[in-house]
Amino acid sequence: MDIAMGQNDLTNINNVVYQKLIDNITTLWGEAKSKAITAVNTELLDANWQTGKYIVEYELKGKDRAEYGKQLLxxxxxxxxxxNGKGFSRSNLVYMRKFYLAFPICETxxxxxTWSHYFELLKCDNTLEMQFYYTESIKECWKVRELKRQxxxxxxQRLALSTDKAGVLALANEGHQVQTPQDIIRDPFVLEFAGLPKQKRYKESDLEKALKDHMEQFLLEMGRGFAFVGRQYSMQIGSRQFKVDLVFYHCILKCYVLxxxxxxxxxxxDIGQMNLYLNYFKTxxxxxxxxxxxxxxxxxxxxELLMEYALEGITNQLFVARYQLYLPKRxxxxxxLDKLLDEAEQQQ
Known part of the structure; x- marks a missing residue:
């Protein structure tokens, strides 16, 4: 009996030690893979940038640069x-060249x-737009699919149209800063991921459920700082019960968002009803x-005019915004946006 107990104890100890061995090796290889991926990405970016540099410098020696460059690629x-095998298609070389021209200083x-991020960024038509997505991708740790969706x-363009020229430049250079309640508003909010066809009749509860079912995409659209609290949040006010569709907590602004x-x-x-909810939450x-x-x-x-009158005199942080169930026409x-910037230039 004692011998059997001793063997069981030894087996248990061996199992604990053995599991620790497995954990240590697993952690070791997980870290090694992560470091290897980072190293490979660094070398790939450097090689793509250097290739683009070689191409541009070679092109500068040509006489008819436009036609010369096209045939060169x-x-x-x-x-x-x-x-060398795959990876050197004309399309890839075009983007390597664009990569160097967009980031002529290697340290930037x-x-x-990843290269896949830069491949998408280089599709931007202007420098301000590319700089904005570049900054936001780093700050928000966007995956490539998230960058493509944004x-x-x-x-x-949606954020830039709500500001002036100085704001557009700041948006491009610093990314989207969340400092005031107005900074979390988009007009419109784009909810194409909800999967509700544009022409189909749907209920508000259908939209609410779709947003709940696609919460990851909804939070991406809402922007940084949002944490989901609940759906159909119940409030007992006197003898009546009210429910607000969605409640979040904003970790940067330190407040609830209804x-x-x-x-x-x-x-x-609808404005008066939301004002009631806000007063309840405050208390x-x-x-x-x-x-x-x-x-x-x-x-x-x-x-717009109706909303202006409806919001007049309300001291709570209450906003109205549109949503659309399809991607906007860029x-x-x-x-x-170009018109806004041109008008700002003329006023200077």
């Missing part, structure tokens, strides 16, 4: 592929991003170290 793609290339949703969804046009009564929910809550009434349409937003 065709010849390079063929000859480099024959000698951040190794926190670019498709024209995040830069969102009420409206399938159609926002009505003036019953917020802690002493919380800032006043923010309310957003989110609808498919809004009448050309239209860019045209509006």
């Amino acid at each position: 065709v010849n390079l793609a063929k000859d480099l592929t024959a000698r 290339v951040s190794h926190k991003l 670019m498709k949703s024209c995040l830069f 969102i009420d969804l409206k399938r159609a046009e926002i009505k003036h009564g 019953e929910v917020c802690q002493p170290d919380d800032n006043p809550p923010i309310g957003i009434v989110l609808g498919a349409r809004k009448d 050309e239209e937003l860019q045209a509006q």
Whole structure:
């Protein structure tokens, strides 16, 4: 009996030690793989940048640079592929060249991003837009698919249209700064990921459920700092019960954010209802170290003049904004932004 107990104890000790051995080796190889991936990415970026530099410097020696450069890339793609295998298509060489031209100083290339990030960034039409997505990708640790989505949703243009020329330049150089309640508002919010067809009739509860089911994408659209608290948050006020569609806590602004969804046009009564919710939260929910809550009434349409009168005199942080269930047309937003910048230039 004692011998059996002794063997069991030894087995248990051996199992603990053995599991520790497995854990140590697993951790070792996990860290090694991570370091290897980082090293490979660094070398790949440096090689792509250097290739672009070689191409540009060689082109400068040509006489008819436009035609010369075009034929050069065709010849390079063929000859480099024959000698080195895949990875040297004309398209790749074009982007390596653009990579060097966009980042002529090697030290400005951040190794926190991958070549796939830069490949998407180089599709931007202007420097301000590319600089914004470059900065935000680093700050927010966007994956490539997240970067592509933000670019498709024209995040830069949507944010830039809500500011002036100085704000556009700051947006490009510093990324999106969240310092005031106004900084979390987009107009419109783009909710294409909800999967509700543009023409299909849907209920507000359908939209609410779709946002809850796609919370990761919704948080990406909302921007940094949001933490989901709950859906259909219940409030008992007197003998009546009220529910707000979505509640978040903003970790940067240190306050609750309440969102009420409206399938159609926002009505003036919706403003009063949200104001009621905000007053309740200030008194019953917020802690002493919380800032006043923010309310957003989110609808498919809004009448600007009606909303101006409805919001007059309200001291709470209450905003109205539109949403759309499809990606915006980039050309239209860019045209509006170009007009804004041109008007700012003329006023100087």
